[in-house]
Amino acid sequence: MNRGLLLLAFAWVVALVATLGSLYYSEVRLFLPCELCWYQRIFMYxxxxxxxxxxxxxxLAVWPYSLALSLVGAGFSTLHLLEQRFPDLFTLACKPPVPCNVEYIPQFPIPLQALMAFILIALSMGLLAREARQRG
Incomplete structure (x- = not known):
């Protein structure tokens, strides 16, 4: 398997684990997703x-699409982390019934998990883009 396919496989595994983890949190642990959680899901699923x-x-030409989804998703994850850390700054970001500043796992916040996944996918896609340019 060449390096480009390895990068693609890695990114796919990250996206799959993030998607399944998100579903586990909501369907098994019964964590209700807030509005910003839904936006992150829109860009990960x-x-x-x-x-x-x-x-x-x-x-291997998938990289621009995945990179775009990851960068926008990372933006929502960052906003969500800021909302959790500084809830008074972002009063319009989330509305009841599930406020965005609720931390179900304070030791390892879910938006941080999502941000890490988006960054790993984006880095993989950036390396994949470099591979494509070198072959090109």
């Missing part, structure tokens, strides 16, 4: 399918 399909087809 499709990547589990997109990157999996690209890996299956060995399509």
């Amino acid at each position: 499709p990547q589990a399918v997109l990157l999996g399909l690209a890996l299956w087809r060995q399509d």
